[in-house]
Amino acid sequence: MNLSTSQCFLLTSLLLTCLAIGLTQDLQAAAPSPPASLSPEKVSDYLHSIIEADRKIYTTYVVKRMQDQGIVLAREDWESKNAIPLPAQFLHYSSKLVAESGHGIRFRLISLWPIHRRNGPATEFERKGLERLQNEPDTPQRGIVTSGKRKFFQSIYADKGITMACISCHNAHPLSPKRDFQLGDLMGGVVITIPLDE
């Protein structure tokens, strides 16, 4: 069962990687000829749609079904407990794999109420973006951000609790700062970071 989970996981990661490679190549190709360039908004939208689809598929068709049928549980310490990763962990790991690919594209799952502090907003832009998404979940928050002299485009997309598994876990986790999530509530956001200066 772990194997199928791993396979699913790898497949998704590969898909995302391929997409990212394709997009960056497009961007690189587009650089010398501005008229043919692709706006980072569109790139992040494309990426997000894939990330969200994969996340939904994993959450709904893998984790929920597996747990409902009592085949295998998804839990935080899945490595040592012969389980499968939580949907959030799925995104973290795929994000890490994408980062390790070295193409410059990054995405993260962040929240105003993270269970681990490292998953909190890193910048003021991210914090504000999340706050805004609470009111306008369907409007991605976009902007140019800098790190030193480096410039990046960031889009933040709303991430909602789509299954009761997500809700109940976050409401019950001892490290969770918020414990009154409802199904469909905004729980966090997916930040996609695209470097602009390369």
Next chain:
Amino acid sequence: MSNILTSETPIKRKKGLTTKLVLSMLLVGALPLLIGLFLAFYQGTQKIQEVNGASFEALATETARKMDLVVADEISRTALLTTDVAIVKFLEEQRDALNALNPTALAEVLQQEQARWEAGDADQTHAITQGPIAEKLKSQIEGTFIDPGHPIPLITRSATRALYMTDIAGRLIASIDHKPSFLHAQEPWWQGAFHKAVGQPFLSPIAFDPQLNTYTFTLALPIMDSLRYEAIGILRRVYDVKEFFAPSIETIRFGKTGHVMLIDSRGIVLSCPILPTGTALSDPQLTPLVTPMQAGWTSAPSDGHGGQDTSIIGFAPLDNTSRITQASSGVGWHMFVWQSSEELFAPIQQFFQWTAAFGILGVALLVTLGYLAAHRISAPIRRLQEAARRIGRGEFQEPIVMTTGDEIEELAEEINRMNTQLASQFAGLESQVALKTQEVEYLQESTSHILDSVPDPVIMITPEETIEYLNQASKNVLAITNGNSEGRPFFELLNLDPATQAKLHQEIEAVKHSSLPSSVPTAQEPNTKNLKDPLSQSNWGDTGDTRQELRLNQRTYRYRWFSVHVHPGKDACIGLVLRDSTEESLLQDQLIQGEKLASLGVLSAGIGHELNNPLVGVIGLGEAIQDEDNMENMKGYAKDIVQHGKRMAAIIRDFTGQIGNQFLESKTVIDINAQLTQAINVVKGQFPSESITVNMRLETIPPLRAKPYELGQALTNVLTNAFQAISGTGTIDISTSANEEGIHIRIADTGSGIAPSHLPKVFDPFFTTKGQGEGSGLGLTVAYRIITKLGGQIRLENNPGQGTICHITFPLSVEQPTQRKDDGS
């Protein structure tokens, strides 16, 4: 009775009742005790293993969680430095500056700066060790970096052996001291934490640091840019392993040996109160057993501390820490909880010892009580046994008194009853025995008296030819005056010549081997019939030899042997009866002589009488012829003389005829039936009468070897006698038969029979009841002689008034008739 009396030998028992009872009590009591003891020990051991295993597992899990928190806490506290805005800003600037350089220029800058560091450039050293970032590092060490009111634990601070920071190029930018080298980009911890600029925490496996002379491990944390986009620097912190973990781990002790230790998945000890840090577990086989990614407990064949006893070990992985270490170097960290088996199983062993002690006590008690109980049971049984034995011996005793109130008491009563009954029966028996003994004694006495009263000597000898008994007469004869002669050799007493001794010895042997129980004539039976025949020449010479006689003390004794069974089951004794025949022998000799003379007289008288008449006639006719002139008369006289002469010749022939014929013919095989038929025809011709009925019933009989004329004459004589007896009117029944004893001829007539007084004389020569001229008195004599010569017998059975029956028997298969000495006479 004698069997009972002799059954004195003690009965050999394999095991006594007491032993058996004690053994069975032991079996019933001790066996379940031992089984229970073993089961309790086994169950106890199992339970202790399970309970302790579970406890150890729980302790390992709990300690692992605690250590996880300690490590996580340390990481997060250290990580505070990596998120410091000033540091991040500084490092971003550094990054941007370095990015502006081309690779050659960058390499040159790095080389120059490294050289300055190694040269101990004051400005640079100051900037790195005293600069604002270095101050932040120091404040972290001092515990005042974030919250001065809550300094981080002294332990982790003091365990820190190095704390420094590098930028994106691996350059040292800040350090709490001057010890680190300048460039680190190629070091595993740096690359592990940088992780292709993605950045991830790094925990190194423990390794010996020769510079610090201790085991250390590295925590390297990436410093991410303000967007958390990429790693722009690395913070490294080096800890003394022992110092870092010991306070959390080595304080956990239970019992004397129970403790917790931290090992990695290579089996290397990180922290243990017993084993030094950096050593490997003593048993490499143990490592995979205790380092799975799940918590658990095991019963391992060794303890990892050098002991080879079965050990209960609890273990648990440091989940979160191991996730980092696994990602960093593939090594996991695990908790290991152990207590020495000796101590662990001490309670159950103590329990076992106590139980064993109680068990032994119990067994001893069981044996003692069992012995007492068995004794209580077996003692009355022994008394009963002794009583029964004494009753068996016929020693009647007082009634057995038992008050056990159980079956044994009933048994005792039964034995008492039996004893009483036996006593009454024995009393009757004793008087009967006394009576019988008296009778026997009387009988013995009277037998002795009778034997002593017998005038003839009676001697009893054993089969070994020693004297068993002598009656008074024999004592007198043998001149034995001193009483005891029993046991002396028989021949010693008798004082005989060797020849006689040999003869007697032979006869004794014959008696011994004869199966006949009563007296048997063993010596040659004197042929009394021959003795009766005074004319028999054979009797004259050897009468002395055949007589059973002994000469003792100038007197002659006739004797007879007999055998008698005196004692049942023993060989028969041989008895000898002597009869003084000194006078009798003399008389008998005289009698025989007299009988011979008398017979000769009768013979002479008979022949004389028979011959006298015709002789007188011959003489008278001879005288008449002398005076007669007439030839016719003379011829008539001569004719009469011839008649008388023939008659005399016939008389002589009758007397001697068979003798003459013996030479004329030889023996052949004869059919007796044919001879008989022929004889009847001859005799019938002499007695022509219509009133005589002859009935013949002849069976098939075996042939006889004899001379035909001789046998024919014998049969003719007998038949003539029968025909004469019926005097012309009557019936003659003739039958022949044969059985295994011999051939039997029976001739019965219905004549006048024979007067009893005549019966002994019928075979005497010339004895006749017929008138002068009717019979010679030789017929039956001749028949008798012929038949006895052939080995047969002839007997006349008289039935006065009804007739006479003549029985003639011949032995079977008489091939060679008995040779007689008178055959040639």
